[in-house]
Amino acid sequence: xxxxxxxxxxxxxxxxxxxxxxxxxxxxxxxxxxxxxxxxxxxxxxxxxxxxxxxxxxxxxxxxxxxxxxxxxxxxxxxxxxxxxxxxxxxxxxxxxxxxxxxxxxxxxxxxxxxxxxxxxxxxxxxxxxxxxxxxxxxxxxxxxxxxxxxxxxxxxxxxxxxxxxxxxxxxxxxxxxxxxxxxxxxxxxxxxxxxxxxxxxxxxxxxxxxxxxxxxxxxxxxxxxxxxxxxxxxxxxxxxxxxxxxxxxxxxxxxxxxxxxxxxxxxxxxxxxxxxxxxxxxxxxxxxxxxxxxxxxxxxxxxxxxxxxxxxxxxxxxxxxxxxxxxxxxxxxxxxxxxxxxxxxxxxxxxxxxxxxxxxxxxxxxxxxxxxxxxxxxxxxxxxxxxxxxxxxxxxxxxxxxxxx
Amino acid sequence: xxxxxxxxxxxxxxxxxxxxxxxxxxxxxxxxxxxxxxxxxxxxxxxxxxxxxxxxxxxxxxxxxxxxxxxxxxxxxxxxxxxxxxxxxxxxxxxxxxxxxxxxxxxxxxxxxxxxxxxxxxxxxxxxxxxxxxxxxxxxxxxxxxxxxxxxxxxxxxxxxxxxxxxxxxxxxxxxxxxxxxxxxxxxxxxxxxxxxxxxxxxxxxxxxxxxxxxxxxxxxxxxxxxxxxxxxxxxxxxxxxxxxxxxxxxxxxxxxxxxxxxxxxxxxxxxxxxxxxxxxxxxxxxxxxxxxxxxxxxxxxxxxxxxxxxxxxxxxxxxxxxxxxxxxxxxxxxxxxxxxxxxxxxxxxxxxxxxxxxxxxxxxxxxxxxxxxxxxxxxxxxxxxxxxxxxxxxxxxxxxxxxxxxxxxxxxxxxxxxxxxxxxxxxxxxxxxxxxxxxxxxxxxxxxxxxxxxxxxxxxxxxxxxxxxxx
Numbered sequence: 001x002x003x004x005x006x007x008x009x010x011x012x013x014x015x016x017x018x019x020x021x022x023x024x025x026x027x028x029x030x031x032x033x034x035x036x037x038x039x040x041x042x043x044x045x046x047x048x049x050x051x052x053x054x055x056x057x058x059x060x061x062x063x064x065x066x067x068x069x070x071x072x073x074x075x076x077x078x079x080x081x082x083x084x085x086x087x088x089x090x091x092x093x094x095x096x097x098x099x100x101x102x103x104x105x106x107x108x109x110x111x112x113x114x115x116x117x118x119x120x121x122x123x124x125x126x127x128x129x130x131x132x133x134x135x136x137x138x139x140x141x142x143x144x145x146x147x148x149x150x151x152x153x154x155x156x157x158x159x160x161x162x163x164x165x166x167x168x169x170x171x172x173x174x175x176x177x178x179x180x181x182x183x184x185x186x187x188x189x190x191x192x193x194x195x196x197x198x199x200x201x202x203x204x205x206x207x208x209x210x211x212x213x214x215x216x217x218x219x220x221x222x223x224x225x226x227x228x229x230x231x232x233x234x235x236x237x238x239x240x241x242x243x244x245x246x247x248x249x250x251x252x253x254x255x256x257x258x259x260x261x262x263x264x265x266x267x268x269x270x271x272x273x274x275x276x277x278x279x280x281x282x283x284x285x286x287x288x289x290x291x292x293x294x295x296x297x298x299x300x301x302x303x304x305x306x307x308x309x310x311x312x313x314x315x316x317x318x319x320x321x322x323x324x325x326x327x328x329x330x331x332x333x334x335x336x337x338x339x340x341x342x343x344x345x346x347x348x349x350x351x352x353x354x355x356x357x358x359x360x361x362x363x364x365x366x367x368x369x370x371x372x373x374x375x376x377x378x379x380x381x382x383x384x385x386x387x388x389x390x391x392x393x394x395x396x397x398x399x400x401x402x403x404x405x406x
Numbered sequence: 407x408x409x410x411x412x413x414x415x416x417x418x419x420x421x422x423x424x425x426x427x428x429x430x431x432x433x434x435x436x437x438x439x440x441x442x443x444x445x446x447x448x449x450x451x452x453x454x455x456x457x458x459x460x461x462x463x464x465x466x467x468x469x470x471x472x473x474x475x476x477x478x479x480x481x482x483x484x485x486x487x488x489x490x491x492x493x494x495x496x497x498x499x500x501x502x503x504x505x506x507x508x509x510x511x512x513x514x515x516x517x518x519x520x521x522x523x524x525x526x527x528x529x530x531x532x533x534x535x536x537x538x539x540x541x542x543x544x545x546x547x548x549x550x551x552x553x554x555x556x557x558x559x560x561x562x563x564x565x566x567x568x569x570x571x572x573x574x575x576x577x578x579x580x581x582x583x584x585x586x587x588x589x590x591x592x593x594x595x596x597x598x599x600x601x602x603x604x605x606x607x608x609x610x611x612x613x614x615x616x617x618x619x620x621x622x623x624x625x626x627x628x629x630x631x632x633x634x635x636x637x638x639x640x641x642x643x644x645x646x647x648x649x650x651x652x653x654x655x656x657x658x659x660x661x662x663x664x665x666x667x668x669x670x671x672x673x674x675x676x677x678x679x680x681x682x683x684x685x686x687x688x689x690x691x692x693x694x695x696x697x698x699x700x701x702x703x704x705x706x707x708x709x710x711x712x713x714x715x716x717x718x719x720x721x722x723x724x725x726x727x728x729x730x731x732x733x734x735x736x737x738x739x740x741x742x743x744x745x746x747x748x749x750x751x752x753x754x755x756x757x758x759x760x761x762x763x764x765x766x767x768x769x770x771x772x773x774x775x776x777x778x779x780x781x782x783x784x785x786x787x788x789x790x791x792x793x794x795x796x797x798x799x800x801x802x803x804x805x806x807x808x809x810x811x812x813x814x815x816x817x818x819x820x821x822x823x824x825x826x827x828x829x830x831x832x833x834x835x836x837x838x839x840x841x842x843x844x845x846x847x848x849x850x851x852x853x854x855x856x857x858x859x860x861x862x863x864x865x866x867x868x869x870x871x872x873x874x875x876x877x878x
Contacts, residue, residue, distance in 0.1 A: 122746040173781065180733060188744070201678035201741045257656060261680040268578075268668045269675050273747055 007387035010229035017380040024373025030366035040344030041361045043101025047190070048336045049367035050098065052214060052329045053375040054091050055207075059215025060084030061147050062179055062208075065172035068150075073399040074243040076236065078390045080219045080226075082154060083383035085147040090378045092140040094371055098190070099136070102129065107348035108196045119197050127193055135189060139182040146175040157392035165394060183208050194339045195348060198277040200266065206258045213251040214328045220244050220321035222383075224314040232388055235400060238312035245311025248324065252305060255331075256298040280338045285358025289334055297327040329368060337364075429718065432527045434710035437867045442711075446860045447613055449706055455853060458705060463849040469842020476835040477552060485555045487832040494815045494827035499553035501807040502837050504662055505690070506546035506844075507588065508683075508803060510595070511655060512691025513539025517598055518651035521644075527719050529862045530711040534702065534852070535695050536599040541847040542694070543592045545840040550584075552836075580664035587661040591654050598647045604630050605640065605861045656680075659687040666810065672753035673814030678737055685730035686803060689773075692724045693799035698848065700793040702857065711858055718786050724799065725780035731806075732774040749819060757813045761826060765805050766813070772802030 034042040060081040067075045102109045107120075108127040114120040120127070149171050153164040184204030192203055223241070226232040266274045281290055301320055310316045340346055342359035390396060480487060490497050513535040520528035551557040564575060564585045575582045607627035614620045630636060663683035666674035676682075699720070703712040742754035757766045776798060779785045785792070817824045851857065864870060 119746040123744065126744065177729065181736075184733075184737070197746075199741055199745050201676045201737050202681070203677075204737065205678065205681055257660075258681070261660065262677040265664070265667050265675070265677050265679075269670045271670050271675075273745065 007231050007389045007391065009384040009388055010226070010231075012229070013380055013384055017377055017384070020373050020376040020380060022373070023369055024371075024375075024377055027366050027368075027370030027373050031363065031370045034363040034366060038344060038361070038363065040104050040340070040346070041363045042367075043097065043104045044336060044340050044344060045361060045363035045367035046097045046101070046371070047105060048329070048332050048364065049371040050091075050094055051190070051332050051336075052325075052368065053087075053094075053371050055211035055214040055328070055332075056218045056375075057084050057087045057091055057215075058143065058179065058183060059208075059211035059213070060219065061088070061143065061150070062176065062212065063215055063219075064150055065146075065175045065179070068168045068172040069176070071395050072243070073240060074247065075393060075395060075399045076240055076389065077219050077223060077244065078154075078393070079386055079388050080222050080383065081215065082151050082386070082390075083379055084215065084218065086151055086382040087375055087378045088140070088144045088147050090375065092144065094374065095136065095140070099133065102132070104344075104346060106132075106193055106196070107346055108193060110349065113349065123196065127196060132189055135185060139186050142178050142182055146171065146178065150175070154390060154392075155386070158387065158390065160392060162392075162394070180204075180208065183211065191335050194336060194346075195277055197348075198274065200262055200274065200277075202258060202262045206255075206262065209251060209254045209258055210328060210331065213248065213255060213324060216244060216248045216251060217321040217324035217328065220248065220314075221318055221325070224318035224321070226388065227314050235389065236314075237400075238314075241314050241317055242308070242311045245305055245317050248321070249302065249305035249311075252298060252301045252324075256294075256302070280355065281334065284355055286334070286338050286356075289330070289358065293327070293331055293334060296323070297331055301327075333364065430714040432529065432713060432715050433863065433866050434713060437710060439864050439867060439869055442863045442867060443609060443613075443860050445708075446711075446856050446858050446863070447610055449852070450610060450854060450856055451613055451615065451619070453615075456705070459849065459853060463846065466842050466845035466849055469838050470846045471842075472835050473548075473839025473843055476832055476839050477548075479832065480552060480555070480836070481557075485553060487830060488836075489827060489829040489833050491825060491827060493818060493823050493825055494812055496811055496815065497827055498829055498833040498837060499549045500665075501804065501811055502840065503546050503549040504683075504807045505804050506542045506549075506840065507662055508659060508687035508690045509694045509800075510539040510542035510546070510591070510691060511659060511684070511687035512695045513537070513542075514591070514595060514651050514655050515688055515691070516695070517595075517602070518648040519655060521648045522652060526866055527715055529866055530708075530713075530858050531695060531699060531716055531720075532862070533599075533602065533859045534698065534848075534857045535691075536595060536602070537851045537855075537857075538694060538698060538848065539595050539691075540592070540599060541844045541851075542691075543588065543595065544847070545844050547588065547592070548836075548840055548843075580661055580668050583661045584665060587654075587658045591658045594647065594651050594654060598644075598651055601640070601643055601647060602859060602862075603855065604628055605632070606856045606859060608632065609860055610856065655688075656684055659684045671814050671818060672742075672747070672749045673738075673757070673810060676738060676741070678734055682731065682734035682737075685727045685734070686806065689724055689727035689731055690800060690803035692720050692727070693796040693803070696720050696724070696792060696796035697800065700789055700796070702852065706852075706857075708858065711863060714787065717789060717792060721780050721786045721792060724796075725777060728773060728777040728780070728799070732777070735770060735774055752817075753814060756817055757809060760813065760817070762809065762813050762816075766809050769802050769805040769809060772798050773806065776802075 031042060031046065034045070061084070064078060064081045064085060067078055067081070098105065106127075107113055108123065109129050114124055125131075150168065153168050153171065156164045157168070184207070187204050187207035191207070192198065192200070220241070223232070223236065223244070227236045227241075263278065266278055269275075280286065301324060304310055304320050310320070337359070338356050339348065341354065341356040342361075344361070347354045347356055389400075393399075485499075488498065490499070513532075516528050516535045517532045517539075520532075551560050554560050564582065575585075604627055607623050608630035611620055611623035611627050614623055660680035660683065663679035667676055667679035669675055696717075699712055699716070703709050739754055742750045745751070757763070776795065779795065785795075812827050816827050
């Protein structure tokens with residue numbers, strides 16, 4: 001097989017790539033205007049959009065590692081996952097606006113504010129600007145190192161160097177452990193600490209599970225595009241999409257399981273350290289968005305993904321996947337936005353009691369366009385650089401043939 | 407060559423060098439339909455029971471009698487014979503309940519989730535792992551029943567039967583959800599196990615020499631004749647039961663964790679509890695499967711069926727779930743500080759440096775440090791060592807529940823109500839007694855029923871691959 005085709009990416013990928021770049025630049029321009037006219041909203045929207053694409057990249061990297069460790073016929077999608085993980089250097093750059101907007105996003109960056117608050121004084125050894133930046137640097141350094149090592153070894157595997165197979169497993173084992181801890185602390189740093197009094201021990205899992213769902217949904221979207229073109233048209237079978245669909249179903253259930261557990265336990269205990277986070281999200285209009293998430297990130301995708309036919313039909317599965325990406329963004333919006341009010345002010349920096357009513361800002365549409373366009377451009381650039389199949393993968397033949405009867 | 411799993415074959419074809427470590431096969435080479443059936447049915451249908459079986463059963467049975475004695479004493483005297491006190495009103499009863507329920511989870515995971523994931527290696531360990539689940543749940547159920555002191559009233563308190571007195575259970579309490587979760591779990595596990603046994607019961611019926619055995623196995627085989635229609639319905643039923651069981655792997659121990667996490671007690675009220683408890687349950691369950699599988703394959707010479715592949719994979723599952731448990735410990739410790747809540751902070755300090763610190767550090771030594779050994783292939787190859795390590799894991803997971811329950815209760819918000827907890831000899835009698843019950847049931851099971859699924863093993867011998875087509 002490997003000698004008759006190079007499994008190069010389809011020719012019209014370049015056109016798509018150019019469009020992604022245009023979209024990204026257009027989004028950047030709008031965001032630039034937003035930064036000038038509505039600074040506070042810009043940083044909040046950027047962070048939300050940023051987390052969606054970071055989630056795709058990191059979730060994809062985790063799936064690459066899991067695939068090296070567990071095998072499985074969904075390994076035919078490894079190149080898509082790998083290309084996503086190679087966008088991490090760009091994501092490190094796109095993180096800069098978050099750094100610049102720390103003063104707006106995180107109330108604990110204000111020294112006077114910290115001094116006036118006993119809880120924040122206690123947390124100051126962890127929540128301070130210097131350590132926050134060092135940690136961010138460490139997360140990105142670790143993630144990029146892992147992604148780079150995996151992709152370099154994967155290239156050597158393509159060239160027929162079988163000695164890397166075992167190394168890939170070692171790197172993946174250690175990499176998964178690093179990824180899980182770093183992602184947990186990143187979730188604390190970048191999202192949880194917006195509301196610096198609140199804490200939930202499950203939050204890291206919620207963040208990681210969301211990244212897995214985003215990565216799967218994105219991979220379905222790309223694969224459904226690829227399967228309509230050569231060379232993948234001849235290679236991907238319904239069973240391969242079936243596997244991705246089943247994994248998505250599992251992650252949809254996991255999302256519901258984690259979020260129900262967190263909500264139920266906090267709601268029932270009803271203690272002052274925890275409950276404000278949820279009160280903000282079940283009142284002032286946010287409760288409708290909460291209900292929307294329950295229905296459209298769990299109930300509807302769950303029922304749709306139960307269908308075997310849907311999972312095995314790429315053009316139908318892709319509709320669910322696109323929706324899942326949209327709802328992932330809305331879910332991240334729900335994590336971030338209620339901590340700010342409609343004027344963009346950080347509620348934790350205001351004195352006295354403040355509650356935010358439901359709002360959406362035009363930057364919430366521009367920011368995903370900017371981050372997403374640039375990210376997608378980077379992704380397609382990376383995807384085109386390698387054969388679309390990991391031709392050196394010793395399990396590839398089995399993966400390609402698998403599942404005909406199931 | 408033909409006997410190997412497809413993974414192994416491909417590894418040979420694609421490189422030929424020792425680049426990939428070739429996994430051991432799921433069944434040793436050279437077996438046929440007949441040799442599999444002869445070997446496994448022979449354990450049951452033989453007239454001669456090995457002397458070692460009597461020896462092991464006698465010890466287990468002695469502990470079972472100790473359990474009976476303890477229950478008798480408990481019912482006559484009341485739960486004052488236990489070490490429970492104020493403030494530690496929950497102790498060995500709930501520790502042991504959670505420990506046993508957790509152990510049961512491996513059976514459900516192996517039978518349901520690994521089936522849905524089409525993992526062939528489940529085939530030789532599912533039967534006895536499912537049996538283990540049932541026996542573990544039976545042991546677990548003893549504790550909530552008996553901790554009431556008057557178990558004949560349990561139905562009155564726990565089950566929502568329609569009654570004219572207007573007494574209903576507190577449906578908002580996870581303790582009531584537990585009753586439903588555990589009884590559902592037991593029922594589904596039993597159905598799953600028995601359904602899987604039916605074709606093998608028919609094999610035993612056909613091969614039995616004595617009339618009594620023919621009658622008993624004949625009844626239990628439910629008229630199985632092995633027709634295509636029977637197989638088709640069997641496959642459908644089995645798959646459906648697997649689907650029903652799958653959520654139970656997550657839900658049962660999540661509900662158990664809610665028992666604690668729904669409270670406001672530091673050390674109990676943590677949102678991470680559901681997934682962390684589920685991971686711990688699977689971790690301890692696989693440790694128990696390992697504890698049982700290693701002697702079983704040794705004494706009955708089942709190395710051909712429970713191969714190194716199974717040992718490796720079970721160790722890997724223990725590593726993954728154990729790492730999640732270790733993540734949970736790190737997470738709890740960090741958030742105890744990050745919460746800035748003095749009670750949370752004190753709870754963690756008390757665990758680490760208080761009167762029970764030795765147990766806390768023992769469980770960290772086992773569940774966070776020792777399991778790192780499982781990364782190494784040399785450890786995964788050493789069956790005797792794994793047996794010892796699996797015993798440690800059982801101990802470590804018991805200690806985890808002890809730490810969670812006792813350290814949180816014995817020093818809560820008001821220092822004036824603090825007290826120490828120490829179990830009495832009856833606590834230990836009850837605990838070791840349930841181990842006796844568990845092992846007695848297990849000894850009877852391996853003597854009276856096929857401990858490995860014969861008809862499923864027949865689907866993975868080379869003969870089955872030559873004849874085209876059918877397998878679930």
